[in-house]
Amino acid sequence: MDPSRHADALRAAQMYYLQDLTMDAIARELRTSRSTVSRLLSSARDSGLVQVQIRNPLDTAPELEGLIRRRYGVDVHVVPVVETLNEAETLDRVAMQAARTFGPLVDSNAIIGVAWGSTLSAVSRHLTRKITHDSVIVQLNGAGNMHTTGITYASDIMRRFGSAYGARVEQFPVPAFFDHAATKTAMWNERSVQRILELQAKMSIAIFGVGSVDADYPSHVYAGGYLDENDLKILAGSDVVGDVATVFFRSDGSSDGIVLNERSTGPALSELRQVRRRICVVSGVSKINGLKGALAAGLATDLILDEATARRLVDLEGMATSSR
Amino acid sequence: MDPSRHADALRAAQMYYLQDLTMDAIARELRTSRSTVSRLLSSARDSGLVQVQIRNPLDTAPELEGLIRRRYGVDVHVVPVVETLNEAETLDRVAMQAARTFGPLVDSNAIIGVAWGSTLSAVSRHLTRKITHDSVIVQLNGAGNMHTTGITYASDIMRRFGSAYGARVEQFPVPAFFDHAATKTAMWNERSVQRILELQAKMSIAIFGVGSVDADYPSHVYAGGYLDENDLKILAGSDVVGDVATVFFRSDGSSDGIVLNERSTGPALSELRQVRRRICVVSGVSKINGLKGALAAGLATDLILDEATARRLVDLEGMATSSR
């Protein structure tokens, strides 16, 4: 963009947001029209110059948030949505709020791990720009399958993240699942793969949704042709409730002995837990069982979810809790 | 405030600022009128729930800011104001932007030192609320003089800071200057005074303006009856250019041998320099000489000033300095 235009946008933003002048007054000071100021301000907003944050002190948080925070030890953001909205609209609004909530966390020199799926796809469409330096977006797990490369879908997500934050994008060009564990072992020794794995090991932020085996309409992982019938049968027989980045777990958060994980390409749960900020985005009550498993596994430090799911999360919980 | 109203304000703010709904749409979801939503949002704004920040990456900063930042090693915020504005209007806008700029820096458990004067008074009128815990506002220097207690003026400033941040206010009930250095020594051994001094020693943020001896209309310090003719004569004879919190310095930033400082109640420059964040607010080109001295003394880590003064600061600079 024209640099003098950027300077004007900055001045306008300062005058509008910090000095409470009207656009009209700003237009006079900048010797231009009010409509130009309006446009300058919107360019300031979506170039990340202006950042709006909602910061609610913990002790005045709605009790729903307080309950989840205390029970699961995660930093939670409940997205207010009315019940009457359909799944797609809810997802869209959760995604928009999620994008804006973690936007401020992104900083220069960050290494950001990003999963893929319908949730992340929605999130990626609502990112607000923010200029950073030397940041890297790294793909958490492979996206190919036996029918399509799957690359375009996942890579669109990655590309959007990259351009929003001015970051380098590192794709992970492997299938979502290997057919044979031995192939994975072999590939994991390839230097091209190791470069990605090393980046993943240094992630400062990871962003992912959850898959839930019994979701109303199941995640890509279960329906997208990534797994064959035999695989699904194995899953069903091992108490698996869901996955994060194609790594499966049970409702108690355990993942040992799930053979499919030996062929999947996402980071092991223990590796994921090493990441400082782990942001989980969930929309839709039908993901509740997967979500519970993920929380039991301690996979998230930050949880962004819609109100209905949040409510279900505390209501359906069996154990006796503090009332109010 | 009514807690359910606070909850509504939070919901409304999330929907408005994070989901881009119109107030109309929010009103329908909250089953209330649009005007109520408008009011909820403004209460969310000025209760500090919504925070707007302008974050400009250093490498796209206007060159004026870059120059000052590099030359003086301070984090600088230039407030855009047109030349045609009078002093009072300029001060008002600088103060408003200053208040909103350092608002985000204030946090729980902070100990905030605040000076007094016309600049700080203006700033205090524009603070945006922010709820913190166990924060303390501590007065940097005494405010009494031989004519009035001066307390109401300074204490108004303190009170506004305290209520904006929900912080305890610790006044410093001593005159601005003692008549005799010996009295100061004696008072400094009083436990009531020591309590304040100890707080000052633990400050995490200090906020102050600068006085300039040759300002068009001089600061309260020089004109408010705090100093008698003899004092002013001494000042004139010792190359003093300005003061911060009633402690004087020369244009090279030195303050040794200025006898008046032995009777003044503000923190010694060396003590002030211990504070992590030291925010200096300046409005009006006539303060330029005082400001230069303060910068030479390395008193500020953050500088907020109007555009005209900023420009003067880089233009008039004769020497090739890089002091700190």
Added chain:
DNA sequence: CTCCGTTCTGCACGTTTGTGCATAGTGCTT
């Protein structure tokens, strides 16, 4: 220099938002 495609600008209009005012509600006092 002229042409053409692109970007920027201001206008005009419709939409969205802020606010004074009258009314309804709420809680406290007696």
Added chain:
DNA sequence: AAGCACTATGCACAAACGTGCAGAACGGAG
């Protein structure tokens, strides 16, 4: 229970704002 003081609400109007459109300005290419 009634009265009173204070606050919250919705209405209606005015102010502020966003945006499609047509023309102006700009920036190469020939």
